[in-house]
Amino acid sequence: MKIDKGYTSPHFITNPDKAIVEFENARVLLTDQRVNEIQEILPLLEKTTQLSVPLLIIAEDISHSVYSTLVLNKLNGLLNVAVVKCPGLGDEKKAILQDIAIMTGADFFVSDLGWGLQAITSDQLGMAQKITITSESTTIIAHPSMRPEIEARVMQLKQDLEETTSAYLKERFSARIAKLSRGVAVIKVGAATEAELEDRKLRVEDAKNATFAAISEGITPGGGVTYVELSKHIPSIMDLVDDPEEKIGVNIVGRHSLSLP
Structure with missing residues (x-):
């Protein structure tokens, strides 16, 4: 699942090298509240450490004091942590956070219910197989054990999609279904040496980015075929042009500029 929020620092x-955060088998704390004091999450930090x-x-x-404490301990190698702000606004924000809670198995601590962060235990944290965070987005890969819960959530959202008559809600439900049901591919790269491995990984990364760009922006045939x-x-364009000089220009473009190498 990919959300449009990146790391806060x-x-x-x-x-x-890639300017990203990469976590494996990470725990996830999920709340729509502001973390004001480090004491609110200190037991969780100690447990994950x-x-x-x-x-x-x-x-x-998060408050400035909490931010400073997390960064200082991260730089000193005492913590392996990252902070991402909640995506979306209003009801959409809560819906997205609920989706994340289901795919990670986390308890979602909602401010409306009066649940304080001090009450959170490590058992209420979610778990993700892999998390990748850039400056603009966060991608969460769910643990395989969460597949039944995710599939049930997708079925529920599909039912909500069929029942609603609101064009806006249809769009939002469709977007959430796509994020939850989107598959993940793992590319395994091997090599005889570390240097060769790094080179191959960079080549695979370039190929992946080129493929994603082609999917989102389209492609055209090469070699002048276009x-x-x-x-x-x-x-057909000539038939639409009345001015004789413009016809000459169109003919030059068609016969010479486009047809000849």
């Missing part, structure tokens, strides 16, 4: 980065697992905090915001295909439309 570059100090949380774990992979400087004891377990040697990273912690992702998704919250409305220009040749466009030249076939020149006759």
Whole structure:
């Protein structure tokens, strides 16, 4: 699942070469509240440190004092933590956080219910197989054990989609279904040496990015084929032009610029 919120500070980065945060088998704290004091989450920080697992905090915001404490301990190697602000607004924000809660198995601490952060135990944290955080987005890969819960959630959202008559809600339900049901592919790369492995990983990364760009923006045939295909439309364009000089210009473009290499 991908949300449109990235890390709140570059100090949380774990992979400087890519400027991203990468967590494996991470715990997830999920709340729509503001973390004001470090004491509110101190037991969770201590527990995740004891377990040697990273912690992702998704919250409305954190105070400057909490931020400073987390960053200082992160830089000193005492904590493996990152903070991401809640995505969305209003009801949409709560809906997205509920989706994250289901896919990670986390308890969602909602401010409306008066649940204080001090009451959170480590058993109420969620778990993710892998988390990747950039400056603009966060991608959460659910643990395989959560698949039944995710599938049930998707079925519920599909039912809500069928029942609603609101065009806006239909769009939001469809977006949430797509995020929850989107598959994840794992590409395994091997090599004889570390240097060769890094080179291959970079090549795979370039190929992946090129593929994603093609999917989102489209592609055109290479080798000038696009220009040749466009030249076939020149006759119909000529019929729309009345000015003789403009016809000459269109003919030059069609016969020479588009048709010849």
